[in-house]
Amino acid sequence: MINQEIKSYFPILNQEINDNPLIYLDSAATSQKPVQVIEALENYYKFDNSNVHRGVHTLGNRATEKYEGAREKVQKFINADSTEEIVFLRGTTTAINLVAQSYGRANVDEGDEIVITYMEHHSNIIPWQQLAKERGAILKYIELEEDGTISMEQVESTITERTKIVSMVYVSNVLGTMNPVKEVARVAHEHGAVMVVDGAQAAPHLKIDVQQLDCDFFAFSGHKMVGPTGIGVLYGKKALLNDMEPVEFGGEMIDFVGLYDSTWKELPWKFEGGTPIIAGAVGLGAAIDFLNEIGLDEIEKHEHEMAAYAMEKMSGIDGLEIYGPKDPAQRAGIVTFNLNDVHPHDVATVLDMSGIAVRAGHHCAQPLMKWLEVSATARASFYLYNGESDVDRLVEGLRSAKEYFNDVF
Incomplete structure (x- = not known):
């Protein structure tokens, strides 16, 4: 079903930029939204807008049903054991910070180790840097192989008995490494x-089974998987979440408030202080329905094919270097490159x-x-609405950019 029909669901793609049909190759930054998600958001605000969990009137019940219904969709989407393990937050960044500030502060002591890799997004580096500084811990990096992958030998030599947390990107937002x-x-x-x-770059593109992965925490964002901005998910094993303290305090997350002490709601609501991201959750639920209808297996297959086609076509451009694994089967639909000595911002400007x-920086x-x-x-970066003709346009644009800068310099 990955064909031109898919593209027709995304109204933003039906426009011209600088008198040319838009070719959107920046889905690793944020994906575009199908009409099904846009309409779900519109319908929520038109017919069901209310706060959740607090009222007994019809709108409140409808809003609560949709909000908690979205949680059930997320639970099934990643095969979590229970909806209690699904926490709605602003995004991947907030989710990782919650783990660092709650679990990390309670379990990492002076001299303990936190292990990450060189390919991490800043959102999966800075929270651990801050935790290490605060607790007197040691931040360690797993070395990369020449092709931008990691070896299990390096993993086994880096993780020790002093290691308390290992945090790693599932799919690199630069190299595409899986x-x-x-x-x-x-x-x-x-x-x-x-x-x-x-899991920010994985959840939109791969079938996720957190029980099969046996990870303790898994974080991802809605806006990269055809959902709205401002909504994300932290999955955590129930036993770990139960032992963790909230890091945001206020309404909604409380059970009882006294003058000098308070108690918290049960999972997952103790981590969702204040009015939650209701419309965002509704939109995320619609995004999951959309992706499930197409099939994550089909999406993953399509992106491997797109990466293979792009790497083949782009490798024919003299002076263009592609970073990351050479085998398309080892990478997601991300192709990162540089063209001769031309700054990537200049390349992106000419392509625009x-x-x-495309993204540059x-x-x-x-x-x-x-x-x-x-x-x-x-x-x-490619997604389900891109096809080979988009790659052809990219290659044509890169050749034109190369000629332009050769003439200038």
């Missing part, structure tokens, strides 16, 4: 550590003149840029 998080989780658990997975949207991964020995890169 990490062996299940195997890493096994090693972490053998040493008594917990496994945190940044032809209606082609350090992609919130400055340690990885340092490892690659570059200051920035350009990135084309």
